[in-house]
Amino acid sequence: MRIAVDAMGGDNAPEAVVRGSILARDEYDVSIILSGKENEIKKILESSTSDFSNIEILNAEEVITNEDKPVMALRRKKDSSLVKALNAVKNKEADAIVSAGSTGALLGGATLIIGRINGIERPALGALIPNMNGGVALLIDSGANVDSKPEFLYDFAIMGDIYLKKAMNIDAPRIALANIGAEKTKGDKLTVETYDLLENTALPLNFIGNIEAREILQGKADIIVCDGFVGNMILKTLEGTVLELMKGLKKELMSTTRTKIGGALIKPALYGFKNKFDYSEHGGAPILGVKETVIKAHGSSDSKALKNAIRQAKICYENKLNDLIEESIMRR
């Protein structure tokens, strides 16, 4: 299997991306196509390994950044690492793409360059949220679509279900609808109508009803379905709260000699705790509903996170996730 990797995407690119790609090649028996500035990539490669088998460089002189407007950048920066990697997948020179760069550009490119699966109106971005029990939940859509219709959310549930079954080996994933109350009648027009669709589906979906935002970290659901505006609010509130609390806690621990000693004693425990929320363990976020395998690695990915994102791409591809999604969508 050949995986196109956007070597220039992410906070730690190209260094962490190239090193993560080497790790993945060694561990997972995949071929890597590194898309990006050849000179820079070569230098990192040569300083990291003496085995260059199954690694290829696709030279691209431009980089799409988070500051670029996604659609415009895709159109104008034809010689960017992302556009070249996307085209490699489109032209069947690669079987999947992994990028830790701009989410908007990857989403846009996945839809505009690779294209949607038949029957899917809106591809969605799934984000893996760790919970306190050591498990994860897939939040879908976590930010690709706003002003969703109930039919979109229904498709998100179907795609998420296949993803968890095939890519994460969860038998009958519990699907919940993010809502402001537990009862069926609660919520806005979108959630009330989506509830109906999920409750009356002919597909074997394990729909468990509504989940309130307060319960998200409790591990009650494997898939949390919502509009992308709502998903973004949930995800960013969660990330911001964890970040600010950890920062605040650190500050408190540095405030007196007493707390400094206490802090030193609990440091290993704190690290264990922090690891529960470690993105690098969980690899990347799948963009579901497009014709090929597309994995968005976290922007701050280190080489380990990148390696795990590549593993995810491999699993999705080998399990023919997109074929299964297309089949389910035909039957819905």
Place this chain on the structure above:
Amino acid sequence: MRIAVDAMGGDNAPEAVVRGSILARDEYDVSIILSGKENEIKKILESSTSDFSNIEILNAEEVITNEDKPVMALRRKKDSSLVKALNAVKNKEADAIVSAGSTGALLGGATLIIGRINGIERPALGALIPNMNGGVALLIDSGANVDSKPEFLYDFAIMGDIYLKKAMNIDAPRIALANIGAEKTKGDKLTVETYDLLENTALPLNFIGNIEAREILQGKADIIVCDGFVGNMILKTLEGTVLELMKGLKKELMSTTRTKIGGALIKPALYGFKNKFDYSEHGGAPILGVKETVIKAHGSSDSKALKNAIRQAKICYENKLNDLIEESIMRR
């Protein structure tokens, strides 16, 4: 000033409510009308004080709980502590109402029994979110309305502005729109159109643009405007994350002898930290847009939180908040 207090509302009612009411009477020179089961209230009163001046009991034999359907309960439980307190305000026997009971029932009753301010289509629930700098932000709407129109959000901003200026003494409150990106063009139909209204207002609103959910705890805005579905998601994700992190941290600290000793050393620092997120300091959440002063105290209010909620009611009433809201709404 006379304040009707729903003595049976909240997790710690009637005990904490009655005691908080006594504290408020002693501190703020207000008369309290305690609505609820006379026998129970009397017992707590007699065991707490020997001074019964400016405290009156309004007997009500029924209680509306969180399990009741709000509108149905308001209609059927005419002899409930909440309905009687609301009617006391409606009939000008009280100047304000404070309740720590069912949010839905208080919201419904505020609109159905007390009534909306002229020109306001949707009253809103404001929630005070503490931030890491020791300040707070008003999240409005935090859950009263779903499927909002841009005009509703515009009114939420106007009401929040007056509330912060008059009830919290903030000069030119920074108003931000909860959104998925910083740029004006980001968001769903609702936020894009609301942005336009807020940017082009003729009122002296200090609109600072969009705020992302990740920044909410950073103290960048004084008022965060959003639809109630979105506000509920933000608020509950935040509460759930703080709660689960604190639980998880506690567990880690109890895991070994070493962490137990460390935990003991940092305990005071942890408490100081936790206090930043202490609701009891900030009193209650105002329901804005109804004709009289209505304050929702947190469900888990202790006597101190209840006392602070009563103080808030007093401040709103004495500053003629509702008159100011009506004036602004006429000019918008």
